[in-house]
Amino acid sequence: MNLTLVVSRICKSFNAKPVLKDCSFSFEKSGTYVLMGPNGSGKSTFFRICALLEEPDAGEVRYFSGTEIVKKDVQLRRRITLLLPRVGVFNTTVSKNVSYGLRIRRTKGIEINEKVDKALEFVGLTHKRNQNALTLSSGETQRIGIARAIVLEPEILFLDEPTASVDQENTAAIEDIILRMKGKGSSIVIIATHDMPQAERLADRLLIMKDGRIVST
Amino acid sequence: MDSIIEGFSKAFFLILNLDQELLSIIFLSLEVSGTALIIATTLGLPLGALTGLKKFPGRGFIISLLNTFMGLPPVVVGLFLYLLLSRRGPIGFMSLLYTPSAMIIAQLILAFPIVAALSHSAIVKIEPLIKQASLTLGATPFQVTTTVMKEARYGIMAGIIASLGRVMAEVGAILIVGGNIAGYTRVMTTTIALETDKGNFELALALGIILLTISFIINMVLYLIQRKGVLQTGK
Numbered sequence: 001m002n003l004t005l006v007v008s009r010i011c012k013s014f015n016a017k018p019v020l021k022d023c024s025f026s027f028e029k030s031g032t033y034v035l036m037g038p039n040g041s042g043k044s045t046f047f048r049i050c051a052l053l054e055e056p057d058a059g060e061v062r063y064f065s066g067t068e069i070v071k072k073d074v075q076l077r078r079r080i081t082l083l084l085p086r087v088g089v090f091n092t093t094v095s096k097n098v099s100y101g102l103r104i105r106r107t108k109g110i111e112i113n114e115k116v117d118k119a120l121e122f123v124g125l126t127h128k129r130n131q132n133a134l135t136l137s138s139g140e141t142q143r144i145g146i147a148r149a150i151v152l153e154p155e156i157l158f159l160d161e162p163t164a165s166v167d168q169e170n171t172a173a174i175e176d177i178i179l180r181m182k183g184k185g186s187s188i189v190i191i192a193t194h195d196m197p198q199a200e201r202l203a204d205r206l207l208i209m210k211d212g213r214i215v216s217t
Numbered sequence: 218m219d220s221i222i223e224g225f226s227k228a229f230f231l232i233l234n235l236d237q238e239l240l241s242i243i244f245l246s247l248e249v250s251g252t253a254l255i256i257a258t259t260l261g262l263p264l265g266a267l268t269g270l271k272k273f274p275g276r277g278f279i280i281s282l283l284n285t286f287m288g289l290p291p292v293v294v295g296l297f298l299y300l301l302l303s304r305r306g307p308i309g310f311m312s313l314l315y316t317p318s319a320m321i322i323a324q325l326i327l328a329f330p331i332v333a334a335l336s337h338s339a340i341v342k343i344e345p346l347i348k349q350a351s352l353t354l355g356a357t358p359f360q361v362t363t364t365v366m367k368e369a370r371y372g373i374m375a376g377i378i379a380s381l382g383r384v385m386a387e388v389g390a391i392l393i394v395g396g397n398i399a400g401y402t403r404v405m406t407t408t409i410a411l412e413t414d415k416g417n418f419e420l421a422l423a424l425g426i427i428l429l430t431i432s433f434i435i436n437m438v439l440y441l442i443q444r445k446g447v448l449q450t451g452k
Contacts, residue, residue, distance in 0.1 A: 051353060077352070081355070088349060090347065090368060101355055104351075104355065149353075
């Protein structure tokens with residue numbers, strides 16, 4: 001059964017300043033959702049709560065497999081993946097960075113190699129597989145983040161401002177990767193961006209976040 | 218000047234002839250400092266990891282305490298430990314005073330805060346990004362901890378080596394609680410102090426040369442570890 005996400009009236013404040021106010025939405029149909037909104041509108045907080053990195057002050061995030069609610073544990077976290085705006089790469093080779101998620105899932109070595117090869121080819125980093133990941137440019141680092149996420153074939157993939165810190169060339173490359181991802185692996189991809197033209201290029205469904213709420217779709 | 222040159226030549230003679238007294242002093246020094254370091258690492262590393270990875274009440278107090286204790290004056294440690302271990306002291310019944318065990322405890326007190334505080338610093342420096350990265354990739358809490366520790370390895374190793382340097386060169390605390398008993402609690406630094414007082418510069422110089430060499434090796438290893446970390450990141 002495909003994993004779906006229902007967010008019900010979540011609220012979150014930082015230092016008494018509300019960031020999310022009764023924010024609700026259901027991500028039930030497969031496709032690419034783009035959450036548009038200016039910086040500070042609460043997109044990242046929304047993503048972090050949905051990806052179970054943070055708890056909301058009020059409201060609820062529920063994952064469903066068919067009609068059954070899925071328990072929020074490590075097994076659920078392994079079915080979803082969040083790519084943060086600043087990718088934290090490990091001080092090791094690019095291929096070991098990409099294989100990290102598979103290794104902690106105790107995937108077999110041959111399968112790891114095959115999947116890592118495919119993911120690196122997909123993001124165009126095959127030639128850098130043995131290079132230390134910390135020596136790469138910000139655009140390449142972002143692509144490692146994407147490879148590290150797609151290699152796990154998550155059912156729901158969150159991409160938080162995937163092109164925020166990269167140049168135009170890498171932005172185009174990353175957008176191309178996202179467009180090519182459609183129909184492969186993750187059934188639901190949710191992207192946060194503040195760039196309207198980018199949102200229009202990538203979205204199957206466009207969502208607007210304003211004042212801590214998803215206000216229009 | 219002649220006495221210095223003569224002292225050096227006799228010192229080299231002792232070193233090259235592997236003088237038994239010299240060797241026993243060196244081995245005891247390494248045994249005491251090595252044991253203290255192993256225990257300090259066993260206790261300090263988990264505390265550094267705990268304060269680096271978890272937020273809990275009193276965390277700030279513990280971090281401040283560790284940072285303060287990093288600069289503990291060895292003679293003060295020696296004094297307090299002496300009061301604790303002396304016959305009239307609360308743990309005097311254990312008869313540890315003037316034994317290598319007392320010296321290990323003294324060096325442990327000096328090394329522990331350094332290992333814990335520097336491990337903490339190494340972990341908090343990389344913690345938020347690495348912790349979040351491993352969590353978002355589906356790591357269990359244990360896997361998150363091991364990943365963060367692995368990523369902080371160069372900083373942690375630097376802390377352990379820095380504390381080894383501190384305890385190897387320390388004299389005040391172990392002199393007070395060890396008593397500098399020949400063949401039993403006499404280590405390199407205490408021998409240097411004693412032999413200098415007696416005017417026997419040969420053995421003091423020989424040990425000084427060896428201590429400097431060990432200190433150089435420790436610093437070289439520290440440099441190579443830090444360089445390796447820098448080379449890998451290219452930053």
